[in-house]
Amino acid sequence: MxxxxxxxxxxxxxxxxxxxxxxxxxxxxxxxxxxxxxxxxxxxxxxxxxxxxxxxxxxxxxxxxxxxxxxxxxxxxxxxxxxxxxxxxxxxxxxxxxxxxxxxxxxxxxxxxxxxxxxxxxxxLGVPALTAHRALTVAEDGPRRLRPGALDGRVVLAAGGAGAVGHAVIQLARWAGATVISTVSGPEKARLATAAGAHHVINYREGDPAAEIREIVPDGVDIVAEVALGANLALDLAVLRTRGTVSTYANDGGKPVELAVPQSMVLNARLQFLVLYTAGSEARAAAAEDVAAAVRDGALPVGEEHGxxxxxxxxxxxxxxxxxxxxxxxxxxxxxxxx
The missing domain is CATH 3.90.180.10 (Medium-chain alcohol dehydrogenases, catalytic domain)
Known part of the structure; x- marks a missing residue:
C-alpha cells in the first residue's frame, strides 16, 4: 500500500x-x-x-x-x-x-x-468535533451530553468561528439549541461563521466588541469556546455571566495569559483547559456518540457554503x-x- x-x-x-x-x-x-x-x-x-x-x-x-x-x-x-x-x-x-x-x-x-x-x-470530524463537544459540556451548570434541546436557553460564544473547531462549536451548539455568537477578525470570516449557523457575528478588531455582545445578551454568555486565550481572555471575562465557563482548547498567537483574579472570583468563573488525549475514554466515547447523532441529523455539513x-x-x-x-x-x- x-x-x-x-x-x-x-x-x-x-x-x-x-x-x-x-x-x-x-x-x-x-x-x-x-x-x-x-x-x-x-x-x-x-x-x-x-x-x-x-x-x-x-x-x-x-x-x-x-x-x-x-x-x-x-x-x-x-x-x-x-x-x-x-x-x-x-x-x-x-x-x-x-x-x-x-x-x-x-x-x-x-x-x-x-x-x-x-x-x-x-x-x-474527529479532533475538531470532539473538541467542540468537550468545550460545550464542561460547564458547571451545563449538560454533560449534547442532543437537540440540551442547550436551550444558553448562550455560546465561539471565538474564531471560521476555524475548524469554531465551526464545529457553532454547528453543535445550534443543533443543541443554544444562541450562538461568534467573534471573527474580518468580513470574509464573518461570512463563514454566518454560513456555519452563528446567530450573531462580531468583528473583534472593530469598535467595542464587549459592548456589542452585552447589547445582544445583557445577562452575559454561558460558555466561551476559546482558541486564543491570551489574546481574548479579557473580552471573555467582560461578557461572561456569573458562573459561566471559558473552555479553552488553544492559545493561537502565543500571547501570555494574564488572569484578572478578583474579576474571575466575583464571577465564580470556570476556566477549563481542553485536550482530547487526556480527556478520558468516557468523555471521548460520549462525544463520539453525540457527534455521530448530530451527523445523522445532518447538523455537521462542511464546504464553503456551510462555513x-x-x-x-x-x-x-x-x-x-x-x-x-x-x-x-x-x-x-x-x-x-x-x-
Whole structure:
C-alpha cells in the first residue's frame, strides 16, 4: 500500500511517500481502507516535535479520516465489515495514522458514517468535533451530553468561528439549541461563521466588541469556546455571566495569559483547559456518540457554503497539506487517498 511516513522529526520535508505492507488488525481492531484523511494542527506539531519526541521509529501521521472497514480483528462484530466510518485519534499512541491507503484502529475509534454523509464530512470530524463537544459540556451548570434541546436557553460564544473547531462549536451548539455568537477578525470570516449557523457575528478588531455582545445578551454568555486565550481572555471575562465557563482548547498567537483574579472570583468563573488525549475514554466515547447523532441529523455539513471551505491535496502532496495547516489556511485541509 501507499503511505506517508517520517522517521525523523522536522519540517514538512521529512514526510515521504513509501510502499508498506497492508496492516493486519489485531484483537478488537478494524482495518479501514481510507478515502480521505483530515489534517489538524496537532499533526504538524507532532511531526515537528512541538508536542514531544517521536515515540516510534517510523510514523504515519494524521488522527482523523474516513473510509470503509475492510477487515476485522478477533472479537469485532462481523456485521461491521464493509461499514462506512469516520476515525478519530488514529495516530494517538500508535505509529499508523490515516495518511495511508489502509490503517488499523481500535473498533470504537471507527464510528459509523451514514450513507448521506460524504467522506469529506467524516474526515472533518474527529479532533475538531470532539473538541467542540468537550468545550460545550464542561460547564458547571451545563449538560454533560449534547442532543437537540440540551442547550436551550444558553448562550455560546465561539471565538474564531471560521476555524475548524469554531465551526464545529457553532454547528453543535445550534443543533443543541443554544444562541450562538461568534467573534471573527474580518468580513470574509464573518461570512463563514454566518454560513456555519452563528446567530450573531462580531468583528473583534472593530469598535467595542464587549459592548456589542452585552447589547445582544445583557445577562452575559454561558460558555466561551476559546482558541486564543491570551489574546481574548479579557473580552471573555467582560461578557461572561456569573458562573459561566471559558473552555479553552488553544492559545493561537502565543500571547501570555494574564488572569484578572478578583474579576474571575466575583464571577465564580470556570476556566477549563481542553485536550482530547487526556480527556478520558468516557468523555471521548460520549462525544463520539453525540457527534455521530448530530451527523445523522445532518447538523455537521462542511464546504464553503456551510462555513468550512475544503482545501484538498493528493496523498503524494501531504507535505504541502501540512504547510497549509501550519500557515493558517482558512478551512479544513484534506488529503485524498487514491483507491
Amino acid at each position: 501507499k503511505a506517508i511516513t517520517y522517521r525523523d522529526n522536522g519540517g514538512p520535508d521529512v514526510l515521504q511517500l513509501v510502499d508498506r505492507d497492508v496492516p493486519v488488525p489485531g484483537s478488537g481492531e478494524v482495518r479501514v481502507r481510507v478515502a480521505v484523511s483530515g489534517v489538524n494542527p496537532t499533526d504538524w506539531q507532532a511531526r515537528s516535535r512541538a508536542t514531544g519526541p517521536k515515540a516510534f521509529p517510523e510514523v504515519t501521521p494524521h488522527l482523523d479520516g474516513a473510509g470503509v472497514i475492510d477487515a476485522l480483528g478477533e472479537g469485532v462484530d462481523q456485521r461491521r465489515l464493509g461499514e462506512r466510518v469516520w476515525l478519530f485519534l488514529a495516530a494517538a499512541g500508535r505509529p499508523t495514522g490515516t495518511a495511508a491507503e489502509f490503517t488499523v484502529v481500535p473498533a470504537e475509534q471507527a464510528v459509523p458514517l451514514p450513507d448521506e454523509a460524504g467522506f469529506d464530512v467524516g474526515a472533518s 468550512l471551505p475544503l482545501v484538498r491535496f493528493p496523498l503524494g502532496r501531504t507535505a504541502d497539506a501540512h504547510r497549509a495547516v501550519e500557515s493558517g489556511t482558512v478551512g479544513k485541509v484534506l488529503v485524498d487517498v487514491t483507491w
